[in-house]
Amino acid sequence: MAKLKNLEDYREEIEQCVKCGACRAHCPVFGADRREGRVARGKVALAHSVMTGEIGLEDKVLEDMSQCLLCGSCCAQCPNKVPTEEIVAAARRRIAEEKGLSTFGKGVAAVLGRPKLMNLLAKSGGMLSSLLFNKLPENSGLRLRFPVPYLEQDRTLPPITAKPFRERVPEIILGDPQQPTVLFFTGCGINYMYPEVGEAFLKALKFLGVTVIIPKDQACCGLPAVSAGAAKTVEKLAEQNLEAFSRHPVDYIVTACASCNAGLGKVYAEMGEEFGELSAKTMDVFVFLARHGLPEKLATLPKAATRIKVTYHDPCHLRTQGITKEPRQILRALPQVDYVEMPEAGTCCGLGGTYSVYHYATSKKIGAKKAANIATSGAELVATDCPGCIMQLQDSINHANGSQRSIHILELLDEALSALE
């Protein structure tokens, strides 16, 4: 049985916080709103007080616990490596358990597939047409990310595709038997919003002769539900994926979405021994490509005469796992790309799972810093490795009246490989 940890399971980690304040220098939310309840040190103190019963689940505690992107910036710089993002997620589960999901974020309840609210969604129209929204399965993380009635009108969102990616492609694409077999975990972002990234993924792996399996019955990784504190949903999705994957003997489970990568590789790993193999096999697409000789192959291509300036944004869910070199390595190797590093490439974009839905004003403030850094770099494109970041980056650029575009690295790779054909 898949089981996420309880708040009490983090007692030791919580007690490791020595209140030094180092997290204050790195928390994007605290940077936008300098109150102690916003920063890791305050949240860990509150989590401790909740655990000991000193404080109940009062509104202010819920508010502070909701004000976290789960980006892991604090933990990365914490001298004692206190995993605040995990502690906050556990606190949110505790809140959901005691108070019901609806009290944590009104919108979250709205998207759990309750018939009455579904009707409301259908009537509301808005940015996502109700017809297309209905195409999202009830357990898709996108429903948590975009509870339609709560979306702000000034937000830029990609359209939902009429035909999801997994319905467009065969379940098995055979390659060179000498090459490994990988399972492509598409995630909801690629399946419903960015199918072109999925196509690019297939082209890149075909280029290396890799056999790709795309199970039709794969589910959402569950990370938006982690962010919302919906423990049961996460556990159910994990089991569903475990079962779907068990039918396919593969060498790697490859993701092209940082959040999915952390969901499968990190969150599942803590949910039970049965997930050990699944998590161990999970690999980011650029780590896979870098280890299987793509940069060397790209290096043999002649550099394009006119190149486009591209910078890279580190998705939190890769950065916190130490994956920062490989995406840059691939970008630098692309013949049409002139790579430039932007300031603070590793700071969160401000999306934070369900965060930006409930705290759009703060999310925009965090995004504005990102947009300014992209502009400083002089790049025309900001490439990354996470559909969520792509969406938020574009929204931030648009609010800043920038002309840059956000894009998945795979799309640039697709372009380079197409030129060869």
Added chain:
Amino acid sequence: MLAEKTIIELEAIVGPNNVATDKAARICYSYDATQQSFLPEVVVHPGSTEEISRIIKLANRERIPVFPRGAGSGFTGGSLPTLGGIVLCTERLDRILEIDEENLVATVEPGVVTEQFQKEVEKRGLFYPPDPASLKFSTLGGNVAECAGGPRCVKYGVTKDFIIGLEVVTPTGDIITTGGPTMKGVVGYDLTKLLCGSEGTLGIITRIVIKLLPLPEAKQTMLVLFNSIDGAAQAVSAIIRGKIIPTTLEFMDGRTIDCVRQATNLKVPAEARAVLIIEVDGDRDFLDKQVARIAEIIKPLGVVETRIATTNEESEALWQIRRSVSASLRKVNPDKFNEDICVPRSKVPEMIRRVDVIAEKYAIPIVNFGHAGDGNIHVNIMIDKKVPGQLEKAEKAIEEVFKGALELGGTMSGEHGVGIAKAAYIPLEITPLAAEYMKTIKRALDPNNILNPGKIFLDEDNSAARGEQRAAGKPSI
């Protein structure tokens, strides 16, 4: 709890969004880096000097203690609301008001984060040297109130050496200014220096005038491994005696090296029992010569290996070793008492020997590292509070360490301050007459004992001062 009417008055002064009485906010402002915790009754975030003045006047009228707070990253409890009352956060006052490039003077508000200020002046080729380990998150207001130090202070001096003027709200709520933007000034008492390091007991700093230096052209970092702590300690004295003042002169003892070796994959030969990290800065041409001269001076003192960084990355890698120390200490024992004694520089070898004797006597690990170049040694007494008897041993060891430092002509604290953590030890260092001189100043300026009461000096008569004993702040964590 405070009267409803007082809360309403506070809200009228700073706006309702800047007053918090809910339990969550009170918990979030109950602690600092000492890991002690006291619940305040209310947290207030003023946005101007005038608002602070009005809050202090209200507090005097109602006899409510006020505890000023910057980032809450102090090591001695300077910002802890030990008697409940009002936590007054200065973080909203976070503007750099002016960087005057003609006069090399800057004016800032107290909530500016130290590193942000340094980055801004460095963009203009200017330099603010004080570099406490907390510089990425501590505020300049807090740095001034505690007179923060840091590695670079060997050469450049501590926070107070750069502060030439202040605007202050007095303990009775008046607004005064001290000093100013001139490089000299002897009219009246030097209140600027008195307020630097006064730990929030004599006034709330609302504006700071800072003297800047030209940014040195280059720096060079070297890491030297010694076969004994004595050799390293002698090297410190020898360098100073050789009339060289490096920018930084940091040392780590053998036990520190063991901790770092465990926590990181640092490659250090087994015979290395002490490390010095030496940095020099200035004109590029001059640096090689200085490094060579230092290497020559320390050569006979048991040098195992010398590593000289030639690039910024290599220099960063050397500093990373020093920065990983604090966290790696937890491998020794979970609880640490971090004392920051300071002795005359020539006495560093003797002090290290004394600490070793104390560690052996009480059979508890003591790890030493710190700013050897100015004699400021971080003595870390590592215990496990859960083991019966260890806390008592640690307390005895701390007192002996303090006494040892004082016997050698040193002080109990080079840069962390007294707060509540060292208040009980004050009589060891300050004579009754000198202490009375200081307390007379406090009493005269703060007749109602409103501002940060019970800090530096244990309050013998706190209740009488406010007419009525408040419910003491409860330890929360």
